[in-house]
Amino acid sequence: MKRDWDLIRKLLTAIEEEEDFLADSPTQPKWLEQTEEAYITELKAFRTAEGRLFGHLELLLDNGYSEGFEVIRMGDGGFAFSLSAPRLTMAGHDLLDTMRSSKVWEWIKSTANTKGVELSFDAVKALGALALKNVLG
Incomplete structure (x- = not known):
C-alpha cells in the first residue's frame, strides 16, 4: 500500500468531527450469478480498497495519532475491526491542525x-x- 496523505487527512478530520470514518468502506462482493472470473476480479478490487482504508487506519494507530478502535489483519488477507470510542490523541490533533x-x-x-x-x-x-x-x- 502506498501512503495517501489526502486519505490520512480525511480520516483524521472524520475522527475529530465524530463522523463515520468507515463510510467509504467497500462492500464485499457476493458470488451471485456472475462467472468465477468476474467474482475473483471484484474480490481483488474489494481487497485492494479494504487494504487501503484499513492500512491507513493502522498507520494512524501505530504512530499514536488515534485510538479507540482496532484493526486486525485476518489470515485470508481481509480485515476485522473493533470500535469503542474513536478519538484523536494530542499528536493526532497537532497533525490535523498542520493539514487542516x-x-x-x-x-x-x-x-x-x-x-x-x-x-x-x-x-x-x-x-x-x-x-x-x-x-x-
Whole structure:
C-alpha cells in the first residue's frame, strides 16, 4: 500500500468531527450469478480498497495519532475491526491542525514535490511549521 496523505487527512478530520470514518468502506462482493472470473476480479478490487482504508487506519494507530478502535489483519488477507470510542490523541490533533487548511495543505504538498522531499509524518510537521512561519512572516 502506498501512503495517501489526502486519505490520512480525511480520516483524521472524520475522527475529530465524530463522523463515520468507515463510510467509504467497500462492500464485499457476493458470488451471485456472475462467472468465477468476474467474482475473483471484484474480490481483488474489494481487497485492494479494504487494504487501503484499513492500512491507513493502522498507520494512524501505530504512530499514536488515534485510538479507540482496532484493526486486525485476518489470515485470508481481509480485515476485522473493533470500535469503542474513536478519538484523536494530542499528536493526532497537532497533525490535523498542520493539514487542516486546504491552502496550507496544498502548499505543503507542492513544496515537498518541488524540493523532491518525500512526505513523512516528520516532513509534514516540519513543512507545516515552515508554512506557518511564512504566513506569520
